[in-house]
Amino acid sequence: MEKQAMKAVTWRLMPFLVLLYLVAYVDRSNVGFAKLTLQHELGLSNAAFTLGQVAFFVAYAVFEIPSNIYLERFGARRWFTRIMLSWGLVTILTAAVSTTWQFYLARFLLGLAEAGFYPGVLYFLTKWYPYRYRARMVGWFMMSQPLAFILGNPYMGALGGLHGTLGLDGWQWIFIATGAPAVVLAFVTLRLLPDGPEGVRWLSTEERGWIAAELAAEADAMGATHGSPLRALRDRRVVALALYFLCFPLGCYGLSFWLPTIVDGFGGLSTTATGFITAIPYVFVAIGLYVVPKLADRGGSRYPWLAGCAALGAAGLAGSALVGNHVVQVALMSLAAVGLYAGQPVLWTLPSRFLTGIQAASGIAMINAVGNLGGGFGPMGIGVITDRTGSAVTGLWFLVAAMAVATVATFGIRRLIEGGGTTASAPRDPSPERTPA
Template identity: 55%
Template structure:
């Protein structure tokens, strides 16, 4: 094993498992509402369109506060800012247990998004401070494993907690929100104590390792022509950032549109709430498989856009067949291919922005891309809810998501042409991306 490989593994062992745990909790907290809806709707008078709107309001709060949050992270450091985010989002999740109307649902979902804003893009920025560009694909793949693992856990866990209905006078969905919000609050203090801000602050790297790592990060900034604006807000006007933000929109719209309605889709297969939870977890096993295989392939072949094109095409076809097929088994198989594609796209996509920016400019750029893309988290659930209410079935919403992924395939070609033209102006030894 080379010294470089040993160092990268050492950093990964020290940082990534803890970050996976934190994002695992975040993703459970934001997505369990899909299972809570199965019984909460009748208790507080929440229809399909109202649920879709409220579920999506999380991302409006996220959108409005994400860029300020990432700039605060650059100012105060990762461990302090992540601890603050954990504490407040945990409180907001637990507060969801006490809503009693559609209006309360809207307010709390918005506040949850505002509280969690900046965590995911903050981690993406944090990773750029620890890993050279050539290692980020597989590391991002490992970190994003949190998403499908969370959904794998959320289904069975939600089914069990919803089964506590009536215990101490609380509904099952109230127990669900209380139980999943508490870990975030409890982990705020360990985050403050455990997580280092920068490589030069840790004692588990030697002086030689720190010098080499900081030198490689500086070499990336020079080789890739990374931009570092004196005023990081100038990054928000960069055409590369705006194009990547548009490119990210279809995948987030599809992930959240499907994810927040998947329990309802599976529930229509028949069976108990507990069975729904376990069956709804199946597609996320394939999401995990995709994240273990595709980002490594992308790194090994030094190819991003080819992988993204194939994954968008596969996701669009699988999404179409998940609506068109009549057999629950075949529908579940199609949805599993969708999950494989969408999570793989996410990991490969996030290798792109860190090539162009560094420092606070990277923090602002990543935040803008993620916040704009996450508008899909509002549009997806809302559009599916509105289509279901209008047509009387969920198939129309799945056809809509298939068209969205086709648009993502078109954008893959556009982004490739625009960014490769800039890349061609860089030194020839860099090769493709």
């Protein structure tokens, strides 16, 4: 029964969710390629341009928690449809910006529109999968990120070469062609996505009953409480995880935002060639996202995997900043990217050790909201250093420091979560002692 239920859920949900987040991540990261020409047209410094990233993530952070609360109220199908339709339209309209403030406004509105999608899916998965499956499923979901770069970077590099086609610049084509799929998929989502296991026709009554029984047993095992969504926001474990998680998006977005600029600095490359080279690290990220969560689920303790991934990220970034050989630089940045991305699915299993229901929705949203501020400050920190030193590679040291802090902080996170927070007693692992199917 377990194998049948999990196989049916995985094949029905995960490919579609991966597709949706792939489109979202392309829409979020397309500005890195548009930067190569848009920055010159608007006359922005590196630090000023990255303020657009800060505007995106500030809006994203502010509206994350309300979005996840509304997700619980309106259901995943309708709420995800609203999110996708709005972010697709905003991305398309970004092609019309002509001033600095219009650019900042467009990035802010994109953050507002997309807020809640990623943490919403993380919460959505807790309604379908027992704890022992979640690292792997979040890993599968996050596979969208490397796929977005593997497929999207060459695509956006080619779009950047359409300068003058139909009277539009290449950066305008990037925004139009990456925003349109989200609008189309919004209507597909409204048609196909279920709100939860209850009543879906592709699960038998017995399979739905097994999922409900497993999730109820886990909630009982960890002594879950229900109540106001604001209660989770006061839990020191939630606050600590939010600050800890901040280091990972800071590294991920700092690297992805500046990678096209770093590779472009190799010299003599077309935009299409730059797109293919910048996709290389994300091939290794895809492998890491498959292997690391799977091993973490089977190994029991998640914390050694978290510390190891953070350390790998720091070491790879440091090495790429020190060497001068371009091939070695790309190889080291590939290792760093594996550490930056592969640790995140493991991290996202931790909130469900002590949060359920509406408190899980708000707690996950807060962790993601605060953590994703690093997505704005990572690129901005590199931008400030780049403006002062003239080298984007030098700015990587800012990311090295963040991942070194995360490596050390992992052990404090372990003591805090395993010792209990302010709102509940020490949780015990809700997973039954058996090998995952």
